[in-house]
Amino acid sequence: MSTDRRPMILMTPAMLWLFGLMVVPCVLILVLAFFRRGVYGGIEYTVTLENLALVFDPLYFKIFLKSAGIAGLSAAIACVLGYAAAYAIAAMPRRHQSMLLFFAVLPFWSNYLVRTYAWIVLLNREGLIVNLARWLGFEGELPSMLYSEQAVIIGLVYNYLPFVILSCYAPLSRLNPDISEASRDLGASGWTTFRRVTLPMTVPGIATGFVFVFVLSIGNFVTPALLGGGQFQMIGNLVYAQFLTANDWPFGAALSMVLIAVMLGLLMLQAVVAERASGRKGAQNG
Amino acid sequence: MADRNTFRLMLIILGVIFAFLYIPISVLVGLSFNEGGLPTAWTGFSFKWYGALLENEDILKAAGNTLIVAIFSTLLSTLLGSLLAIGVEIRRRNGKWLETLIFAPMIIPDIVLAIALLSFFSLIGVKMGLHTIIVSHVVFNLAFVCAVVRARLKNFDWSIVEASADLGASTFTTLKRVIIPVLMPAIVAGALLAFTLSVDEFIIAFFTAGAGRASITLPMQIFAMIRFGVTPEINALATLVMAVSVIALALSQRLNKGGLPGQ
Amino acid sequence: MTQSFLSIKDVSKTFGTVQAVDGLSLDIRKNEFFALLGASGSGKTTLLRMLAGFEDLSAGDITLEGTSIAGLAPNQRPLNLMFQSYALFPHMTVAQNIAYGLEMDRLPKAEIAARVNEILEVIQLGHLAKRKPEQLSGGQRQRVALARALVKRPKVLLLDEPLGALDKKLRSEMQLELKRLQHEFGITFIIVTHDQEEALVMADRIAIMKDGKLLQVGTPHDIYEAPQSKFAADFIGVMNFLPVEKKGTNFVGADGSVIRSESVTEIAKNGAAIAAIRPERLHVTGTGENQLSGEIAAVAYHGLDLLLHIKTPLSDTPVISRMTADEADGHAPEVGQSITVQWSAKDTHIFPN
Ligand SMILES: Nc1ncnc2c1ncn2[C@@H]1O[C@H](COP(=O)(O)OP(=O)(O)OP(=O)(O)O)[C@@H](O)[C@H]1O
Ligand SMILES: [Mg+2]
Numbered sequence: 001m002s003t004d005r006r007p008m009i010l011m012t013p014a015m016l017w018l019f020g021l022m023v024v025p026c027v028l029i030l031v032l033a034f035f036r037r038g039v040y041g042g043i044e045y046t047v048t049l050e051n052l053a054l055v056f057d058p059l060y061f062k063i064f065l066k067s068a069g070i071a072g073l074s075a076a077i078a079c080v081l082g083y084a085a086a087y088a089i090a091a092m093p094r095r096h097q098s099m100l101l102f103f104a105v106l107p108f109w110s111n112y113l114v115r116t117y118a119w120i121v122l123l124n125r126e127g128l129i130v131n132l133a134r135w136l137g138f139e140g141e142l143p144s145m146l147y148s149e150q151a152v153i154i155g156l157v158y159n160y161l162p163f164v165i166l167s168c169y170a171p172l173s174r175l176n177p178d179i180s181e182a183s184r185d186l187g188a189s190g191w192t193t194f195r196r197v198t199l200p201m202t203v204p205g206i207a208t209g210f211v212f213v214f215v216l217s218i219g220n221f222v223t224p225a226l227l228g229g230g231q232f233q234m235i236g237n238l239v240y241a242q243f244l245t246a247n248d249w250p251f252g253a254a255l256s257m258v259l260i261a262v263m264l265g266l267l268m269l270q271a272v273v274a275e276r277a278s279g280r281k282g283a284q285n286g
Numbered sequence: 287m288a289d290r291n292t293f294r295l296m297l298i299i300l301g302v303i304f305a306f307l308y309i310p311i312s313v314l315v316g317l318s319f320n321e322g323g324l325p326t327a328w329t330g331f332s333f334k335w336y337g338a339l340l341e342n343e344d345i346l347k348a349a350g351n352t353l354i355v356a357i358f359s360t361l362l363s364t365l366l367g368s369l370l371a372i373g374v375e376i377r378r379r380n381g382k383w384l385e386t387l388i389f390a391p392m393i394i395p396d397i398v399l400a401i402a403l404l405s406f407f408s409l410i411g412v413k414m415g416l417h418t419i420i421v422s423h424v425v426f427n428l429a430f431v432c433a434v435v436r437a438r439l440k441n442f443d444w445s446i447v448e449a450s451a452d453l454g455a456s457t458f459t460t461l462k463r464v465i466i467p468v469l470m471p472a473i474v475a476g477a478l479l480a481f482t483l484s485v486d487e488f489i490i491a492f493f494t495a496g497a498g499r500a501s502i503t504l505p506m507q508i509f510a511m512i513r514f515g516v517t518p519e520i521n522a523l524a525t526l527v528m529a530v531s532v533i534a535l536a537l538s539q540r541l542n543k544g545g546l547p548g549q
Numbered sequence: 550m551t552q553s554f555l556s557i558k559d560v561s562k563t564f565g566t567v568q569a570v571d572g573l574s575l576d577i578r579k580n581e582f583f584a585l586l587g588a589s590g591s592g593k594t595t596l597l598r599m600l601a602g603f604e605d606l607s608a609g610d611i612t613l614e615g616t617s618i619a620g621l622a623p624n625q626r627p628l629n630l631m632f633q634s635y636a637l638f639p640h641m642t643v644a645q646n647i648a649y650g651l652e653m654d655r656l657p658k659a660e661i662a663a664r665v666n667e668i669l670e671v672i673q674l675g676h677l678a679k680r681k682p683e684q685l686s687g688g689q690r691q692r693v694a695l696a697r698a699l700v701k702r703p704k705v706l707l708l709d710e711p712l713g714a715l716d717k718k719l720r721s722e723m724q725l726e727l728k729r730l731q732h733e734f735g736i737t738f739i740i741v742t743h744d745q746e747e748a749l750v751m752a753d754r755i756a757i758m759k760d761g762k763l764l765q766v767g768t769p770h771d772i773y774e775a776p777q778s779k780f781a782a783d784f785i786g787v788m789n790f791l792p793v794e795k796k797g798t799n800f801v802g803a804d805g806s807v808i809r810s811e812s813v814t815e816i817a818k819n820g821a822a823i824a825a826i827r828p829e830r831l832h833v834t835g836t837g838e839n840q841l842s843g844e845i846a847a848v849a850y851h852g853l854d855l856l857l858h859i860k861t862p863l864s865d866t867p868v869i870s871r872m873t874a875d876e877a878d879g880h881a882p883e884v885g886q887s888i889t890v891q892w893s894a895k896d897t898h899i900f901p902n
Contacts, residue, residue, distance in 0.1 A: 085299065451603075
């Protein structure tokens with residue numbers, strides 16, 4: 001039909017843009033990972049698996065595992081806090097919920113660097129928390145909380161918490177209150193109701209929140225750089241270094257490739273969980 | 287009464303979480319107005335640090351660069367993203383690949399896109415600068431604009447498009463006089479979103495700006511400054527940047543009652 | 550022989566496996582008020598959209614005054630469609646909506662303004678010219694949509710259930726209004742409706758559609774008095790149906806009585822058929838060739854007329870007889886009474902079952 005070709009004209013410029021400046025560069029990364037680093041930092045066009053092997057070299061793989069650990073811990077903490085917040089919002093009177101949600105998400109809208117910087121202000125050696133401790137009567141030299149793994153985790157949780165609140169609130173708000181009431185009638189206590197009914201039905205929201213926080217955290221290089229201090233390395237910083245300081249692009253590309261593979265795997269897993277859950281919901285309605 | 291206790295518990299949880307979310311930024315905003323500039327003591331309210339920003343050449347230059355990047359990438363991405371949205375919704379039956387291509391820029395981690403673009407520009411020998419930041423920002427911005435406009439198109443009455451053709455308008459005239467005007471609130475909302483995203487974006491700009499200070503943007507300037515610690519000027523600058531994004535996004539939200547993507 | 554005005558020749562439309570319009574031919578005369586009537590899904594909208602140019606033809610041709618318009622885009626056809634949903638431009642005022650089509654014709658500004666004002670007077674919405682569609686009532690929107698299509702003075706105006714969204718009272722007002730406007734503008738109207746009464750009130754001619762085909766085309770009187778199929782007979786007005794059996798040249802009712810008829814549609818084989826009689830053709834007095842007896846099951850007033858529901862061995866459902874006030878005067882029938890009605894052979898239609 002003639003009406004089928006016309007919209008393509010409208011779509012073409014944007015599609016070309018995405019193709020040329022997203023697809024091609026990303027494919028380029030994949031290709032680069034299989035070339036050798038030149039003697040003077042350039043690229044030598046011989047195919048090799050060295051770079052990929054190097055990623056799994058204990059020296060670098062340790063960083064990978066540590067990044068995954070920090071990302072996992074941050075995601076877990078964000079999920080606990082975010083779920084609690086979403087649950088509490090959903091328990092408030094309906095007319096207040098959208099406003100509460102709006103204010104829970106508002107910080108998410110401001111600049112990432114600024115939000116991270118706010119924690120530098122709080123945590124540094126002359127920062128508010130140290131001052132608060134002095135004022136409360138602590139004497140002597142207090143350990144700086146800045147430039148530590150804990151600071152990085154706090155920063156990641158803080159930055160991505162609103163996202164988890166959103167993803168958990170969606171299924172919670174849709175939850176039919178009748179369901180938990182029905183379970184109560186059957187003699188379950190409040191806690192059992194939550195564990196056996198509410199929680200399972202809202203797992204997809206938690207999964208979405210977890211995966212996104214994990215994915216955004218594991219590749220993060222701003223937060224480790226600012227809150228972790230110079231010596232602290234996560235995989236994002238390692239990639240950054242290969243491209244901007246060490247000048248070993250093939251290795252940087254190999255690192256990114258593994259990173260992308262982990263992210264894609266998780267995102268796909270999350271999609272599967274979401275699909276299963278919606279299937280289960282359909283079965284219940286039917 | 288169990289219910290009342292549960293409700294109290296919920297209020298406490300909300301209190302704690304909101305404190306966690308708002309105390310850090312509130313302290314930052316508060317300190318930016320502290321005459322003395324130090325976190326240790328409140329010495330009086332003052333705009334002094336904001337004034338100081340205006341005398342900082344580096345910051346002004348970076349702000350100027352950011353404005354250039356944001357304006358051009360917003361214009362380009364609004365044009366491309368809106369047309370894309372209209373085309374996609376007219377076609378309706380879109381393959382999975384197409385949907386993925388349109389969705390990908392919104393979820394692809396910044397660092398991945400940043401290094402991919404850096405390698406790409408270097409390999410094809412493009413000299414990097416503000417122009418490379420602009421075209422790179424368009425990649426994700428056009429996807430966000432497209433998402434906002436598409437949300438509006440979901441409940442668009444397509445019979446008005448047929449009515450326009452029936453009354454004698456060409457496809458182009460219909461686009462110009464019917465489709466785009468009706469979508470205008472969503473397009474403006476998308477543009478505002480794109481503008482804020484571009485103003486705030488750090489990682490991609492950082493990688494595609496090229497060497498030297500010539501094309502440094504505000505987030506890059508902030509990053510450089512905060513690595514050396516806390517100063518009253520940064521507090522003021524951070525407060526300003528935060529205010530701009532929140533206001534622009536709230537405005538965008540207002541215009542586009544369907545909500546922002548991801549919400 | 551004068552050339553026909555709008556001519557639809559063997560037109561078909563298939564959507565995948567659905568045959569929406571199936572080899573349909575129809576000639577429409579100039580200045581005619583033509584109604585397309587049919588059940589839901591019979592292809593009325595599809596036919597209209599093909600005329601307006603929004604659907605390609607799978608087969609066939611459409612000519613207007615002798616030249617084919619089948620290949621023309623919607624914006625090049627001298628036909629206008631009034632959409633079922635009205636499809637008013639939400640961002641334009643009433644006046645801007647109406648002016649839009651004239652601007653597309655690149656008429657001078659002064660003329661556009663004059664014609665918009667003129668038509669606003671005709672539809673009596675002059676005082677609302679500066680309103681947006683969302684500030685109008687359903688009936689007002691309907692009139693703006695009509696004005697927007699009419700102001701272009703198309704050769705043919707296509708209307709897809711134009712009154713569908715209006716309440717009953719407004720509907721009957723608008724039916725007369727449409728008729729008046731059609732006269733005033735001298736434009737050919739093709740209107741889609743599934744309300745048979747509406748078609749009877751407004752149309753010069755009616756076409757009955759079923760499964761993408763035309764069953765019958767004719768004046769309301771023709772179709773009412775001489776339906777050519779059971780479907781057409783059932784679709785228009787109220788009709789009594791009596792199951793009959795063809796035996797040789799006779800038609801025999803369920804109780805064994807012979808039912809006489811002058812209008813018999815081709816029925817070759819012996820076997821089941823159906824006899825159809827309009828309620829107003831069943832009389833309590835007089836001498837018809839046919840008669841039936843039964844018990845009055847219900848009596849209902851319809852205006853001044855009386856509707857008698859008669860239980861009879863001839864059919865499972867009660868037979869309805871319509872008595873005028875004069876007829877009923879002497880008799881005053883009551884529920885439970887037995888009654889005999891009779892009718893003439895020329896009022897009996899026989900259709901294959
Ligand atoms: N775009 C389409 N794609 C597939 N099938 C269609 C399409 N448009 C119409 N049909 C089918 O064609 C047939 C005729 O539809 P049409 O809309 O013309 O009926 P209609 O007579 O206008 O019915 P109604 O009185 O309900 O408006 C229906 O079976 C419908 O499902
Ligand atoms: Mg229809």
